[in-house]
Amino acid sequence: MTTDASIEQTAARIQWGRLLRTSGTLIGFLAIIVFFTINIPNTFLTVANWLNISQQVSMLAVIAFTMTIVMVMGDFDLSVGSMASLAGIIAALLFRDSQPVIVGVLVALGVGLLGGLFNGVLVSYVGIMPFVATLGTLTMFSGLAFLLSGGETIFGRDIPADFSGFARGGIPVGMVGERTLLFPNLTLIALIVLAVVWALLEQTTFGRRLYAIGGNAEAALLGGVRVRLLRLIAFMLTGFGAALGGLMYASRVASANPTQGAGLMLDAIAAVFLGMTMSEEGEPHVLGTLIGVLILGVLDNGLTQMRVDSYVREILIGAIIVAAVTSSSLAKRGR
């Protein structure tokens, strides 16, 4: 390639401009942390609180990380929330039938893959828009969860201690006074999912091809990418993540209810969008999604500690999402 000195100089200048444009969300995140550190001086910036936050967001994180996979292709999966509920219900029903924990978990995860396969077939082989297809399956999965559970919450003795104990457990990392500080199992799972999704999207040919599909599906097809197959696989992975997130939720609350995952879908999409503001081309990246998840989690934690009304909390969180996306698109318009 031909290069000359003047191009090198401007290239350096552009790197700076790029950094400013893409780091607005990160700066906002740091500002939120500083704000809570000042206003909640004793408890906010402590290891215990941050481990607590990490556990609180772990379910959302898993679903948002795997949601990133389909959003890289420019698709959506609206069915993740009801899939999370369904997975919890299926595992709990198997537990009630005195099946071993491992069987319940594996079957629930299998249902996640199957649901994802169904979404993938609709989107990629039948050719229905993801928004419409997954809106349909959202309702189907949710109906199925109600049907199987009879609309009731499964809890108490039906949920084995092995299963509910997992969410309460963790790896000891130190002592705070009398209490042992645990690195929560759920956080660990979220980190593993993060690592896997990151490697998949950023380090493999699979991820590169998904980004190509998201950039220009027609060009990807003519450039030798198996667009249909890859879309199918991506939806399966998102379905799997949704089921995993649902199981984590069920473990944490030691019960399963046909609506408990419902709120996760919008938060997951919001987290991916927040992350997208951090990329120059507006592409989703899983590390950006991580920041998005943390912003939502930290806001929730901090505002709760400041005893802000939960309705006001929702308004604030929504406003912050809108502000992040607005400022990033304004910054990009200026170039």
Place this chain on the structure above:
Amino acid sequence: MSATPLLSVRHAEKHFGGTPALVDAALDLLPGEVHALMGENGAGKSTLIKILAGVVNPDRAEIALSGQAVSIPNPQTAFDLGLRFIHQELAVVPQLSVAENLFLSHAYPRRAGFLVDWRRLNQSAKTVLDQLGIAHIDPRTRMARVGTGDQMLVKIASAFVTGDRQTPAVYIMDEPTAALTSEEVTRLFGVIRELKLQGCAVLYVSHRLEEIFQIADRVTVMRDGCVVGSALINETSSEKLIRQMTGRELSQTFPARETPLDSHIVLAVRNLATEYVCEVGFDLRAGEILGLAGLAGAGCTELLRALVGADPLRHGEIRLDGETRADLTPVSAWERGFAYVPEERRSQGLILSRSIRDNITLPHLQKISRGGILLDRRSEEQLSSVVGASVRLKAIGPRQTVRELSGGNQQKVMFARAMSRTPRLLLLDEPTRGVDVGAKFDIYTLIRQVSAQSVGVVLASSDLAELLGLCDRILILREGRQTAIVAASGLSQHELLTLCYGDGDRDD
């Protein structure tokens, strides 16, 4: 220069996407003047125009209208200052009528304060259309039902609508004739001459040299973001302009064949038919360049799509190196050594949001990654740099985003992709469309080099000179049917065009 320029630009500078797009550019438009602006893609013409349109904020620029210094922060200001822009791809609103489209940027005439006065709107529209000699277009027709060429004329006419304001002074036309028939071009030129008489100034951007000599009074040439020369039209010549644009001599436009044809047959096609083409059959020898010629819609693009497996075969046979390829898909085609450069590089070829590297290696990832799975960015970048250099790609480096490149350089990325692993068969669809003179020559040289490596080349082009200059044989398609294969040598453009129209067939 005696008269005060209607529009003058001094010291215009813009750094854009890593490349200095504009360096200390200057331009004067005199009243009653048609001023041609020429230069290769990426020379800075578009940037200069976008600055005038208020779409791009310059790093610095001194702009004056009739001697008054102005700044143009947004398109509305440009409009209010009386600057009118005519782009080749100006959007129309197909659901609205011709009259509504004409008056889109103006207040519609009203009745009773808030009702649109349709009669007056249609009358004003008719007046404008009449003035421009395009009275055959009914202002009440829906835009969707107006032909493409006429849509273009309507778009052009919309710039002439004055509304309540004073007559606009400066028209800036960016390749206005790209989609026009010669008859429509004549009409447009009539309009431009009328504008001249009224004392308006026209900045006219075009790649077409003949047009420039027909309509322009003065011509300014840009290269690499700088103005390299400005001259009265009768004091310059095509050769001079080309030299200024490219910075080098173009001794011959088409590099000649230097290696003899191989006897080995790379590609054999027998009785091929898809939904769009039929009765196609030919043998392609190693190193041969086969042209595809035909009128718009004759099936050249569709034949290439069939060869690359993008459209399913109804029947027929494609043999590569003697082996039948029955279930060809783009994936297996690339694996077998087919390389494909589609017609529309932006919509069908490139992932604009990704880097040069990602675009070049996309079809070759399986081969260049560890175990076909783990990305090996170092080898990818090495490969991209090497093939990038071989196609004379101008860029910051392999990680630059393709969106930031000029049209010619984007096309070179497509070529770099096709050439990353020496293909067996190179399928090219309009490889030089929208590409400037210098890049065109680079691309011709590349095609010749590839064919010298015993690669079979199939080249579809609507540029007859290009087909005659490069190809060994030319396959003629008419309404999806193969009608002839002729040797290119000794054929004139006129004869080739006659074959495309189908007056009198002629066989090899």
